[in-house]
Amino acid sequence: MSDETLKTTPLYEAHVAAGARMVPFAGYSMPVQYKDGVLKEHLWTRENAGLFDVSHMGQARLRGVSPLSAFEEVTPGDFIGLKPGKQRYSVLLNRTGGIIDDLMAARPISFDGTGDDGLFVVVNGACKDNDFKVIDDELAGQVRIERLEDRALMALQGPKAAEVLAAHAPQAAAMVFMDARAFSAFGTDVIVSRSGYTGEDGYEISVPASEALRIWNTLLADERVRPIGLGARDSLRLEAGLPLYGHDVDETVSPVEADLAFAVAKKRREARDFPGAARIARELAEGPSRKRVGLIVLEGAPAREGAQIADEAGNVVGVVTSGGFSPSLGKPIAMGFAPPALADVGTRLKVIVRGKAQAAEVAAMPFVPHRYVRKL
Amino acid sequence: MRFTKDHEWVVLEGDVATIGITAYAADQLGDVVFVETPEPGKAVKAGDNLAVVESVKAASDVYAPISGEVIEGNAALGDAPETVNDQPEGAGWFARIKVADPSEVEALMDRAAYEDFLGTL
Structure with a gap:
């Protein structure tokens, strides 16, 4: 792919200005490392707080009459049982039980308790077009996919992430792992989950694209925070034992083979009502x-x-x-x-x-x- | 010190050439975490694989800039691969070779030519 066809995130200029080495990733020009290099960035995240641009990932809302039960038709998770304010890791399955992508899906209620805003889904950047097409094809008439292409996504990860974010968004401090909230912070509307892909405590923060650069710089103004590239993101998730789609997991691999059987909910195992259930039930019973x-x-x-x-x-x-x-x-x-x-x-x-x-x-x-x- | 377009350097003393990678190469690689150096006695031709250097990001081959016989690999890199980043054009050397034809070294770029070459990348 030539550089001309690469997309950029709203934070591209900030990466270049910070001396990042930019590489093609998932169709985007992304920072693989900044001046510190992968090793230092990795250790900084384990000891302090690292800020990652993950705006290449696909964000969408699924709306409809009952988006939670509809989403169970393409995943093995218990989404009907997903409480407001909670997030869940799951996988999109093909009909043979192979993983089309892994994802996070949440019900990010607002603190004022207003209404159900559907399911907020974040999928891998390289897979997003296909993922949303699969969901659209399979759930046509049940859910409407609203892709949030006007939003950026950043991850703040590390043992100091909570105290850093609390200074700007006190609400975030009241959240625990896999909580999701929508609220006002940084003078705009944000969707925050206390999760990430480094094994550390931290948050993923969805913000309007037009506000992303300002929020990025606001967080980086804190001396506990440094920008971290994809290189360290990869070594951090590897140490955390988390699979990377397209490498450790692909359409031939089932959740049982991938050691992701926790994503196959108990009630779904009994009901066997998800794509590829026959294979997955057999693997659960006999071993993969x-x-x-x-x-x-x-x-x-x-x-x-x-x-x-x-x-x-x-x-x-x-x-x-x-x-x-x-x-x-x-x-x-x-x-x-x-x-x-x-x-x-x-x-x-x-x-x-x-x-x-x-x-x-x-x-x-x-x-x-x-x-x-x-x-x- | 002479240089190749593959970002190796060579210093010739008598008929023994010391070979390493340039500061530019070390910076491009990033943090070096593993180095595999050649065994003494190995015969190499210019362009052959001489060593392997692994950074946090990837593995890269280091090519022999000249022909000859390996006298020693830099065993110190086994325990301290980061020396390649810290002193790429010094203590981070990879191998010493007894050169077959010293004129091969003369034919390589001098520093000015190498820096001009870097300017084209």
């Missing part, structure tokens, strides 16, 4: 043929996407789907697929990097503990 595992590489180079996984005898048994150097642990980590018999924590495996078999071990995920604030 492959499973997403975490690996710590015990020697040698980082094992990256595409590296083969072998058993101790050297037989190829799987493949690395994402991997790299863990800045927090100081050693290479990876995710990949392995047969369930070789998926127990502590199992010794090999990863093949440039023809060399290196020792690796199945590790529990997250590699670095989550620090979500579930209780105040």
Whole structure:
């Protein structure tokens, strides 16, 4: 894709002015790193607060007579049971139980308690056009998709995120993990969820595109906050054990294989009323043929996407789907697929990097503990 | 010090060439987290893979700028790969090669030519 066809987010000029290295990502020109570099940005987020531009992601509202029950036709989640003010992680499924995309869906009630504003959905940037088409095709006549292309999205992540945001939006301090609220802050209307994709406490903040630059700069004026690029976003989510769509998960992978069975709600397992339910029920009962595992590489180079996984005898048994150097642990980590018999924590495996078999071990995920604030 | 368009540098002392990557290359790579250096005795031709350098972002090959036989790889990079970022044109060297033909080194760019080349990127 040539640069001319790349889209930009409302924060593009701020990234360039801050010395970011811009790369094509999901059809957008996005910052992969700023002047500090990936390692420092990663550690800053783990210790302070990192600000991420995630405006490439797809934001939409699903409205209709009963958008919650309609959304259950394309996902395995319990959305009828989603309480006002809560957010849920889920997956869009195809008819064979493969994952079309993973997403966050919320009912961001306003603090004044006014009305039900439908379902606020955030999907991956690279998948958004297809996702909304799938939802539109499957739920035609039931829900109306209102794409929020006039809104930017930023994530404020890290142990100091809460105190930083509280200075501008005191309401945010009263929220816990996976709460979603719509309110006025920064002199405009915002939709805030206490969630993210780094494993840290933090927020995702949807703001009008026209206000994004001002809010971005307001947050960065706090010395506890630095801008963080996609490079560190990737290493942070890898350490947090969170799969990246298009790498660890794709249309062939089921939620059970992806170790995302928590996204298949109990009542939905019983009802078997979602796309691909037959396969997913079978995998839940009998176990999947492959499973997403975490690996710590015990020697040698980082094992990256595409590296083969072998058993101790050297037989190829799987493949690395994402991997790299863990800045927090100081050693290479990876995710990949392995047969369930070789998926127990502590199992010794090999990863093949440039023809060399290196020792690796199945590790529990997250590699670095989550620090979500579930209780105040 | 001589330079290649692949951003390697060479310093020739007698018939021994020390090879590394330039400050520009180290900056482009970002934080180096792993380096694989060649074993002594390995024969290389100009353009062959000599070493591998991995940053947080990706793995990159380092090519032999000249032909010869590897005398040593920089073992210190095993424990301190960040030296490549800190001192790319010094302690962050990758390998020493006994050169077959010193004129190969002369044919590489001098610093002024390399900086002109960087200006075109």
